[in-house]
Amino acid sequence: MPTKRVTSHDVARRAGVSRATVSLVLNRSESIVIAKETRERVLQAADELGYKPNSAARMLVSGQSETIGLIVSDPSILLVDQFVTQVLYGVEKANRQLGLHVLVAGLESGGPGSTYDDLVESRRIDGLIVLNPRAGDTALVSLIEKDFPLVLVGSVRHPGEVSVTFATRPVLMKAVDHVVSLGHRRVGAITFSPRSFIATEARLAALEAGLHAHGLALDADAIEVGDFSSESGHRAGLALLNRRPDVTAIFAGNDTIAIGVLSAAHALGRTVPQDLSLVGFDDLPFAPWLTPALTTIRTDGVHQGQIATQMLFERLNGRSPAIPRVRLEPDFIIRASTGSAKN
Template sequence: MRAEEETGRVTLAQVADEAGVSVSTVSKVLNGRQDVARPTRARIERLLELHGYRRAPGSAGEAPLIEIVFHELDSLWAMELIRGVEAVAKANTAAVVLTESGTRHAPGPEWLDGVLRRRPLGVVLVFSSLPPEVKHQLRSRSIPFVVIDPAGDPEPDVPSVGSANWSGGVAATRHLIECGHRRIAIITGPEDMLCSLARLDGFRSAMGMAGLEVDPGLVAYGDFHVEGGYRHALELLGRPDRPTAIFAGSDLQALGVLEAARVHGLRVPNDLSVVGYDDVAVAPWSSPALTTVHQPLREMAEAAAQMLLSLRDGGNPPTRLELSTSLVVRKSTAPPPEDA
């Protein structure tokens, strides 16, 4: 029995004995090998969980990699997160592995087999939550993980890094109100994502604090993509009582709003004000330059990677870290038309 395969509570030999298999079979399960029958794998996993098995950090075979997992890589904010993780990895002489898997809620099952074989220093998951069995499998191999901007309310034992989405929603809406707008629409993100709902709650709170009612017809749930912003904005701007301002829950959706305004023959910001969210690299270069809420994406990724390495080294970082957001005023907002 190698020292790195001992936990002080149970050894692989003990697990193998209880499971009625060889030590090498247990080792194959721990290393993510595919040549173990599914019922046998499940039996071994149950015993590992029952005994609270943990592989010692720094075990032989650990790769100097930080893995970052997205459900989709084709986005501007993904690049900011990648740069943040890369900066921390480089400072710690590690490389970065990018993986696209599953839905925005959890990575696919095929990813787990791969990560157990790769044995990275740790895993950063974006817009993901983890089923209990996945959490245990990662922990039993001493592969720490951190979730960035989780899709739902993260469980207390899941380390996560997010941003002040509610405050960002308040700041965006308050800015439009201070410009003089009263009919303000919002195109937030998906209904089943915590960040979307928090930005919407911030919008509602700012409207309420200003004594303004929220028209349910001016609330839309998008998908954080250009197409979603365009589609919803076409509908909103086609109303006879169209809004004079739109708060888009992402910069990509805001770009879709700008195109929908053009299709309707509206000038931004003369006829319509638009606020985005994220402050991705394209925001200052849109036409007009986009007023938006700056979400510190790169800093969030750096914090997640640092938290990951702290966990790997036996540290006790905070379970939940939330970074502040700020409003960046550019050229896409102005007072409403006098006849509005």
């Protein structure tokens, strides 16, 4: 059992002043109400005793917890796909630099809807960052409409939301240009998630638009649905290539899925990129080291997390962000998994 906690009262007694003075010295950094000499004495006493203010008492009186909540929707995705982790890292790091703490909470899809309220109503957190928000999340929408300080990493297409997303359309059209310029005419796609996800449908639309600009189409039977994992990429890859063996290029929903597609192609005796071109998504750190090195679209998840934190910080300080919906521009990275189409 640790020894008795040292309180501001102890510091006051040691410095020969009142507790109020201690509080003033330690918090009102630049107010000149305190004599230089007294200030020194207090600071020294606090230092000698190793005084750390009790966060609970401070929270209670200030109404602020200096803590933000990080909600991870469907946390099991963390297990299979590394992208969410990148965002999490960005959020944690940025908040650490701002002196804020981060409370992480997973939100199972079928779980209790009270997760938000437990955090918000108990005043345990000052603001919230929500990863991969689902449009059907009524508790979330309710918070947005209450104007609670909240930033989405993703979108639920609500007019009042503050969010950070990627503008996937331009970069995907650019990627399509690249693939088409290599001579590919029959292109397939494997989504990273069920089509009920807003982002997934948007990406398919972008691929269609890109192909359309070249007089080509994305056939409905050249689309397979994945679920973030390599396993789903393998399964979807097999299904797609068996149904449409004429397809010569595939857009994978993310790099993790691309791993599975590579193995599916191998299983069917097709070599990448000679017999099949493959484009990933996210440019996770392993992407350059797959065999062959993966052509992919780079989404900087760490940066996304940092921007989200910065926007939340603005809201916590009462300022509404200049741009409520930030859209980051991914880069297209050409490596070795895309090549000329066979005749």
